Amino acid sequence: MTTPTPTTPTPTTPAPTTPAPSLRAALASTSAAASAEWIKLRSLRFTWFALLGAAALTVVFAVVVAASISASAANGYDVTASAAALAAQAVTVGQLPVLMVAVTVVTGEYADASIRLSLRQTPLRGQLLLAKTLVAAAAGFCAGVPLAVAGMVAARVVLGTADTTSWDEAWRTVLGIGGYLALVSALVLGIGAITRSTIVSVLVSLLLLLAAPLLAQMTRAGWLEAATTYLPSTAGTALTSPEGGAYGAGAALAVLAVWVLLAQLGGYVALWLRDA
Amino acid sequence: MITLTGLTKRYGRTLAVDRLDLTVRPGVVTGFLGPNGAGKSTTMRMVVGLDRPTAGSALVGGRPYAALRNPLREVGALLDVAVAHPGRTAAAHLQAVAASNRIPRRRVGEVLDTVGLTEVAGRRTRGFSLGMMQRLGIAAALLGDPPVLLLDEPVNGLDPDGVRWIRTLVRELAGEGRTVLISSHLMSEMQHTADHLVLLGRGRLVADAPLDDVISSASLSAVRVRTPDRDRFAPLLRAAGWTVQPGTPEEETDPDELLVTGTSPASIGELAFRHDIRLHELAHRSGSLEEAYLELTGAEVEYRAASDEPTTRRP
Numbered sequence: 241m242t243t244p245t246p247t248t249p250t251p252t253t254p255a256p257t258t259p260a261p262s263l264r265a266a267l268a269s270t271s272a273a274a275s276a277e278w279i280k281l282r283s284l285r286f287t288w289f290a291l292l293g294a295a296a297l298t299v300v301f302a303v304v305v306a307a308s309i310s311a312s313a314a315n316g317y318d319v320t321a322s323a324a325a326l327a328a329q330a331v332t333v334g335q336l337p338v339l340m341v342a343v344t345v346v347t348g349e350y351a352d353a354s355i356r357l358s359l360r361q362t363p364l365r366g367q368l369l370l371a372k373t374l375v376a377a378a379a380g381f382c383a384g385v386p387l388a389v390a391g392m393v394a395a396r397v398v399l400g401t402a403d404t405t406s407w408d409e410a411w412r413t414v415l416g417i418g419g420y421l422a423l424v425s426a427l428v429l430g431i432g433a434i435t436r437s438t439i440v441s442v443l444v445s446l447l448l449l450l451a452a453p454l455l456a457q458m459t460r461a462g463w464l465e466a467a468t469t470y471l472p473s474t475a476g477t478a479l480t481s482p483e484g485g486a487y488g489a490g491a492a493l494a495v496l497a498v499w500v501l502l503a504q505l506g507g508y509v510a511l512w513l514r515d516a
Numbered sequence: 517m518i519t520l521t522g523l524t525k526r527y528g529r530t531l532a533v534d535r536l537d538l539t540v541r542p543g544v545v546t547g548f549l550g551p552n553g554a555g556k557s558t559t560m561r562m563v564v565g566l567d568r569p570t571a572g573s574a575l576v577g578g579r580p581y582a583a584l585r586n587p588l589r590e591v592g593a594l595l596d597v598a599v600a601h602p603g604r605t606a607a608a609h610l611q612a613v614a615a616s617n618r619i620p621r622r623r624v625g626e627v628l629d630t631v632g633l634t635e636v637a638g639r640r641t642r643g644f645s646l647g648m649m650q651r652l653g654i655a656a657a658l659l660g661d662p663p664v665l666l667l668d669e670p671v672n673g674l675d676p677d678g679v680r681w682i683r684t685l686v687r688e689l690a691g692e693g694r695t696v697l698i699s700s701h702l703m704s705e706m707q708h709t710a711d712h713l714v715l716l717g718r719g720r721l722v723a724d725a726p727l728d729d730v731i732s733s734a735s736l737s738a739v740r741v742r743t744p745d746r747d748r749f750a751p752l753l754r755a756a757g758w759t760v761q762p763g764t765p766e767e768e769t770d771p772d773e774l775l776v777t778g779t780s781p782a783s784i785g786e787l788a789f790r791h792d793i794r795l796h797e798l799a800h801r802s803g804s805l806e807e808a809y810l811e812l813t814g815a816e817v818e819y820r821a822a823s824d825e826p827t828t829r830r831p
Contacts (some may be wrong), residue, residue: 265585268618272586276616283608284601354599356566357656360591361616363565363582 266367273362273371281345281375282304290337291383295390298334302326302391306398309482313402325406327391328480331384331417332450332473334391335424338383341447342376343423343441346432348506365511369433373426373504380425384418385396409482416480416489423496424449424472430503434510517542517695518563518664522572525558525719532558534719535572540697542663545690547710547727548699551813555719556699557595560666564593576664585788586606588617589660595668602642605635606652609641613656627655631684646673654682665689667698671705683709703806707731730812731803739781741774742797749793750774756787772796 281287302323309321349355362368392410396403405413431448432441449472456468468474469486478485478492485492518540525533533555541544550556559566563574565581573580577589584590584743600609610624628634631651641649650673657665663770667686671679679702686709690696697714700706706713713730723730738761753760758778776784781798788795 272618273616276612279612279615283604285603352599358566359566361588363587
């Protein structure tokens with residue numbers, strides 16, 4: 241039987257480095273991880289209830305605003321509105337359940353320690369994060385389309401003849417909302433990877449997406465107003481609303497992409513640095 | 517095969533694993549023992565890449581875990597309490613695991629069958645008992661048909677039937693040539709399951725040997741003799757050069773009982789016959805793993821109750 245014998249201190253050997261996987265192998269692993277993430281997402285009732293909730297919020301918001309416009313029109317005010325624009329506005333509220341789903345793709349696994357299983361399945365942290373982000377973004381886009389349609393249809397029904405939406409506008413709005421939700425889902429997922437907590441992530445996301453622009457408006461400081469141009473919410477409005485915003489859709493996509501990149505980078509570093 | 521070389525893990529000021537050098541071989545069931553806080557779970561986590569070692573390496577089949585293409589097809593593990601989202605069905609849970617490592621879907625049905633959860637496959641794991649969750653975890657570990665298995669307290673929550681089932685399963689898996697590392701606190705069960713033992717104490721290797729060696733060298737292995745002629749027999753035994761004790765402290769002290777070390781039941785029987793000694797019981801009392809374990813780790817226990825003091829076993 242072996243008993244521990246005093247040994248001369250051995251120089252600490254660095255752990256053998258992982259050989260960089262070939263791109264093909266990396267893509268294959270990432271797509272396998274992504275299909276697992278999709279199965280996990282679709283198998284939870286929470287996902288579908290959240291979608292339903294988002295649709296309900298969007299429709300209600302759109303209807304309420306449309307109703308007030310419609311009432312003004314009925315009272316003789318010369319007012320028109322675009323159902324598409326109202327839908328885009330309504331999505332600022334309707335996005336919340338969608339973002340919750342995106343956040344919990346990461347934070348939910350830290351809550352019940354199933355992140356350990358995920359890391360055993362996909363040990364390369366970058367691949368795991370990418371897989372989760374892809375699925376969350378795709379889910380965001382796929383949620384955005386029915387939300388946009390539901391919002392527009394509901395608003396149009398209420399607005400009736402006051403509606404000025406053209407088919408062109410309608411299509412652009414649907415794609416814009418889908419794209420916006422995809423990018424913002426990726427953004428909040430990155431935040432979730434950094435904070436590891438559902439509650440903190442939700443707070444940070446709310447602050448960033450809803451509170452920041454409001455606060456900036458209230459203070460009226462010059463530099464703050466300039467800064468708000470680059471907030472994700474401003475870019476979101478530019479992307480989704482047919483009435484446009486501070487800049488065009490292309491620039492809006494770029495701004496959102498930068499936010500996503502920052503959050504994802506932070507998330508990757510957080511995953512890489514810490515033990516499970 | 518699992519190879520640990522100088523494996524070290526430090527958490528701040530605590531040295532959880534201290535320069536561990538170990539090879540876990542295929543074809544045998546290797547029992548992983550040690551007091552709480554000895555570093556067993558940390559070691560297992562480092563093998564599967566969940567914790568990064570401070571120094572040294574943990575290799576599976578000669579490669580680090582992160583370098584494995586489809587890791588679940590190489591290493592199956594059940595660590596901590598088996599975890600699955602309560603809102604997800606058992607089948608969906610396993611399907612996701614299978615998809616992540618490109619394991620064919622039919623394996624899901626196969627492992628559910630192996631662990632006996634086929635009837636509840638469509639039920640959300642919210643309603644699962646601890647035993648069912650453990651079995652689900654084992655199913656997930658077996659999904660990739662891996663040549664290496666790490667099981668941390670697999671019998672936790674299982675009824676005696678389940679415990680026996682694990683024992684059979686684990687021995688079968690080792691018999692198929694797989695590497696099986698199983699940690700447990702259930703000494704009696706470990707004694708029946710493991711072929712080889714690795715004992716950890718305060719992060720250091722305390723023992724690494726076949727089960728029988730550990731038991732026989734560390735614990736009290738003797739022949740129990742019960743005779744009404746004790747007073748006559750004891751001096752005769754001593755005269756023959758054997759060590760005689762009046763029974764062990766834990767067992768009920770029987771006035772007729774003697775414990776003799778240094779010889780076999782046969783020799784004692786012969787001696788008794790020659791001197792007209794009546795024997796009511798003559799049996800070989802083999803040592804237990806629990807005794808060996810307590811003796812070996814007596815000094816290594818991290819968390820000890822105030823009332824426990826290491827007792828000396830030998831006279």
